[in-house]
Amino acid sequence: MIDRSIAPDIVPIREIVLSPTQHSKLGAMPLFYLTGGDQEVVQLELIFPGGRVHESKPLTAQLAARLLKEGTTSKSAAEIAELTDFHGAHLQANAGYDNATLSLVCLKKHLAQLLPLVKDILNHPQFSEQELAIQQRRSIQQLVVNQEKTDYLAQRLFHQKVFGLNHPYGYSSSKEKYESITTADLNDFYTSNKGILYGFAAGKIDTATLDLLQHHLCDIKTADSAPQPAHPLNTTPGQYHQERENAQQSSIRLGKPMISLQHPDYASLQVLNVLFGGYFGSRLMSNIREDKGFTYGIYSSLGNFKQTGYWMIGTEVGKTVAKDALAEIYKEIKRLQEEPIPDSELELVKNYIMGSYLSRVDGPFAQAKVHRGLIEHQQTIADFQQRIQRVLQTTPKRLMELAKEHFNAQDFVEVVVG
Amino acid sequence: MIRYNQFELENGLRVIVHEDSSTPFVVVNVIYDVGARDESPERTGFAHLFEHLMFGGSKHVPEFDKPLELAGAKNNAFTNNDVTNYYDIIPKENLDTALWLESDRMGYLNIDQHALDVQRKVVVEEFKERYLTKPYGEVWHHLRQMAYTTHPYQWPTIGLTTKHIEEAELEDVRAFFEKHYNPSNAILLLAGNITEAEARDKATTWFGDLSPGQKYVRDLPQEPEQTAARRKVVKADVPLDALYMAFPMPARNEAGYYECDLISDVLSNGHSSRLYRSLVKEKQQFSSVHAYILGSFERGLFIIEGKPLPGISNEEAEGAIWSALHELVEQPPSERELQKVKNKVEANLVYQRMQPMNKALALAFSAIGGDVSEVNEEDAKYQAITVEGFTSVAKQLFRKEKSNTLWWLAESTAK
Numbered sequence: 001m002i003d004r005s006i007a008p009d010i011v012p013i014r015e016i017v018l019s020p021t022q023h024s025k026l027g028a029m030p031l032f033y034l035t036g037g038d039q040e041v042v043q044l045e046l047i048f049p050g051g052r053v054h055e056s057k058p059l060t061a062q063l064a065a066r067l068l069k070e071g072t073t074s075k076s077a078a079e080i081a082e083l084t085d086f087h088g089a090h091l092q093a094n095a096g097y098d099n100a101t102l103s104l105v106c107l108k109k110h111l112a113q114l115l116p117l118v119k120d121i122l123n124h125p126q127f128s129e130q131e132l133a134i135q136q137r138r139s140i141q142q143l144v145v146n147q148e149k150t151d152y153l154a155q156r157l158f159h160q161k162v163f164g165l166n167h168p169y170g171y172s173s174s175k176e177k178y179e180s181i182t183t184a185d186l187n188d189f190y191t192s193n194k195g196i197l198y199g200f201a202a203g204k205i206d207t208a209t210l211d212l213l214q215h216h217l218c219d220i221k222t223a224d225s226a227p228q229p230a231h232p233l234n235t236t237p238g239q240y241h242q243e244r245e246n247a248q249q250s251s252i253r254l255g256k257p258m259i260s261l262q263h264p265d266y267a268s269l270q271v272l273n274v275l276f277g278g279y280f281g282s283r284l285m286s287n288i289r290e291d292k293g294f295t296y297g298i299y300s301s302l303g304n305f306k307q308t309g310y311w312m313i314g315t316e317v318g319k320t321v322a323k324d325a326l327a328e329i330y331k332e333i334k335r336l337q338e339e340p341i342p343d344s345e346l347e348l349v350k351n352y353i354m355g356s357y358l359s360r361v362d363g364p365f366a367q368a369k370v371h372r373g374l375i376e377h378q379q380t381i382a383d384f385q386q387r388i389q390r391v392l393q394t395t396p397k398r399l400m401e402l403a404k405e406h407f408n409a410q411d412f413v414e415v416v417v418g
Numbered sequence: 419m420i421r422y423n424q425f426e427l428e429n430g431l432r433v434i435v436h437e438d439s440s441t442p443f444v445v446v447n448v449i450y451d452v453g454a455r456d457e458s459p460e461r462t463g464f465a466h467l468f469e470h471l472m473f474g475g476s477k478h479v480p481e482f483d484k485p486l487e488l489a490g491a492k493n494n495a496f497t498n499n500d501v502t503n504y505y506d507i508i509p510k511e512n513l514d515t516a517l518w519l520e521s522d523r524m525g526y527l528n529i530d531q532h533a534l535d536v537q538r539k540v541v542v543e544e545f546k547e548r549y550l551t552k553p554y555g556e557v558w559h560h561l562r563q564m565a566y567t568t569h570p571y572q573w574p575t576i577g578l579t580t581k582h583i584e585e586a587e588l589e590d591v592r593a594f595f596e597k598h599y600n601p602s603n604a605i606l607l608l609a610g611n612i613t614e615a616e617a618r619d620k621a622t623t624w625f626g627d628l629s630p631g632q633k634y635v636r637d638l639p640q641e642p643e644q645t646a647a648r649r650k651v652v653k654a655d656v657p658l659d660a661l662y663m664a665f666p667m668p669a670r671n672e673a674g675y676y677e678c679d680l681i682s683d684v685l686s687n688g689h690s691s692r693l694y695r696s697l698v699k700e701k702q703q704f705s706s707v708h709a710y711i712l713g714s715f716e717r718g719l720f721i722i723e724g725k726p727l728p729g730i731s732n733e734e735a736e737g738a739i740w741s742a743l744h745e746l747v748e749q750p751p752s753e754r755e756l757q758k759v760k761n762k763v764e765a766n767l768v769y770q771r772m773q774p775m776n777k778a779l780a781l782a783f784s785a786i787g788g789d790v791s792e793v794n795e796e797d798a799k800y801q802a803i804t805v806e807g808f809t810s811v812a813k814q815l816f817r818k819e820k821s822n823t824l825w826w827l828a829e830s831t832a833k
Binding site: 001039247316358 | 440441478479484485487488489491507509511514518522535536539543544546550552553554624655656657687688689690699702705706754757758762763765766768771772773
């Protein structure tokens with residue numbers, strides 16, 4: 001019989017294999033692709049400069065993306081929806097802060113029926129008054145509900161203070177902003193930002209698939225990969241507390257702008273963040289959930305936009321213990337700055353991060369996501385591998401230095417709503 | 419098609435293996451045949467609280483999560499009204515670590531008062547975060563209580579009140595573990611980079627010596643047939659009125675279940691669906707409207723929910739829904755409309771089953787529901803549905819006397 005009191009040996013993951021993408025061109029548009037998977041599925045993503053940083057008026061990016069599927073010069077919204085649904089496809093347009101993406105996921109056998117629709121949507125969109133009115137009403141209704149949630153309110157206040165009230169990463173949606181958008185705004189926005197930067201295909205990508213893509217998408221308009229319009233940050237550190245009388249919980253958001261992916265210290269900072277609040281066994285979770293029972297969950301995370309990174313701690317805690325929870329968060333930060341991290345804890349965190357990297361390269365769709373991130377930040381597989389090596393080389397001493405350099409309370413935006 | 423092999427250990431533990439050598443991971447999934455429906459009415463929310471306690475370490479394991487993190491694995495669990503499910507996604511080199519932990523907590527749970535105290539608080543915070551502080555968060559408490567007068571589906575997994583969780587005692591924990599957590603009431607799934615031979619070997623090594631325990635025989639009070647319409651109005655601090663309707667529907671293994679699922683797709687899956695097209699886009703009476711089934715093992719609920727736009731009276735909104743439901747019978751779906759929802763089912767089954775985790779879950783649910791081979795018969799069952807079958811189920815389903823209608827009214831507009 002096995003001796004259960006002896007833990008099985010653990011083999012640490014030290015090697016992460018990210019397959020290189022293949023390249024092609026559809027007309028003038030660069031196409032990256034990754035082949036693999038045992039299911040007959042194709043995923044196609046077309047990336048265009050349609051995010052918030054390209055707006056001249058707030059919320060145009062979001063509404064333009066929402067309306068993209070709601071009509072072309074030759075097809076109604078109903079026809080587009082029927083064609084997509086009939087072929088069991090997911091067709092979505094999403095505007096992010098930097099770029100926007102039109103994505104199609106379908107069974108390979110339906111690709112030929114769906115690509116003409118993709119082309120039509122991109123080349124001949126029609127932003128109608130009626131569809132705009134419907135989307136505005138829906139968005140406003142959704143906003144009204146969200147504004148009752150402390151987590152939503154805390155999140156938007158945090159963004160305002162970290163990036164700036166008028167910054168594309170920082171501004172908040174409002175009824176007035178939604179209502180002020182006209183179809184002319186959408187046409188202007190789409191015309192000036194029309195054109196695909198690049199495409200990414202993953203799944204069953206064989207010669208027949210590539211031929212189909214070539215055939216249908218070779219005359220899609222492409223965009224120049226000109227640098228984004230720059231928007232200077234307007235960070236206002238400080239404490240922002242909003243009392244909500246009927247709330248049972250308080251939403252806490254704490255953080256600041258941060259170095260991003262390209263910075264040589266990023267990998268070690270990632271180690272520091274995971275250790276602090278990036279996994280279930282983190283310092284924050286062990287203390288504030290598992291020891292004190294103040295919350296269902298507390299996490300910290302690093303975010304990467306094109307023009308800046310940021311760092312944020314987020315949690316919903318019982319209203320009566322919000323002060324105590326904040327004090328514990330600051331106490332844990334201080335510990336990072338003053339006490340070297342024990343080797344065993346650091347080893348565990350490194351192993352955990354390596355496991356996460358391993359799942360990020362598990363299968364063509366996961367790998368496509370990694371490559372998309374690399375392309376967005378002008379990075380290569382070598383940069384990716386270097387980051388992994390830096391994770392493994394991180395020392396307790398370096399982590400203490402980073403905590404002192406980057407986790408200073410006077411730089412923080414501290415938001416409590418509830 | 420998900421290929422699998424299955425075998426049983428001497429202590430009665432069923433093991434199902436799915437081989438997929440394209441992933442560097444193995445999913446270790448343990449499903450227990452116990453959910454919120456098996457709780458006592460005075461201790462609702464207990465199955466879920468217990469799930470939290472399963473992470474507190476067991477007799478030979480001081481801490482559950484740490485070894486998994488050290489092994490580069492991810493793990494979690496969920497509880498619903500029917501089952502409790504635990505999973506670890508672990509690099510194949512470290513499979514033994516997950517099997518060590520899962521077998522130890524199946525055989526030798528070790529909960530102390532401090533762990534119980536903390537997890538009671540954590541779950542109460544979860545209750546607040548997900549149900550009490552969210553607008554419309556308590557809808558399921560009301561809807562279930564209205565639609566089920568007798569069956570324990572009448573409470574949601576989180577429990578009826580935070581009081582039930584706060585009152586849970588260590589003795590309850592021990593009794594629950596004794597009754598439900600053993601090889602006789604669990605199924606182990608191993609999916610990913612593993613062969614059947616390895617699975618046999620490792621499952622026997624780690625789980626073979628656990629004592630079988632008693633098979634739990636479920637004997638729940640059955641819900642009587644609903645014979646009269648039920649209504650409830652709740653006034654709450656929410657910004658918009660919301661309408662919820664629940665209709666009793668067949669269990670997973672009963673005739674009509676798959677028809678109900680396709681009916682919900684015709685009504686509300688995708689932007690070409692009937693409710694979205696007619697009520698959101700054409701008549702513009704709702705800002706959102708959805709229809710779906712709960713997918714429970716026993717007799718379940720078909721749900722319709724929507725938020726009417728300002729200026730639309732509640733009578734008008736409710737009438738619009740009923741008209742759409744009657745139209746399913748008066749204007750049955752065309753061959754193309756029916757084919758559309760079948761195509762969606764086909765594609766979605768393929769999309770969902772690309773990940774070993776999802777394949778393990780699909781196998782686990784079919785197996786614990788009674789028949790693992792069901793997992794590969796689902797698509798054919800959907801494809802076989804005819805327009806006649808569809809309309810006859812719709813006719814039975816949407817009847818006034820079988821309706822449960824809940825209005826969640828914004829206090830400012832409450833009439």
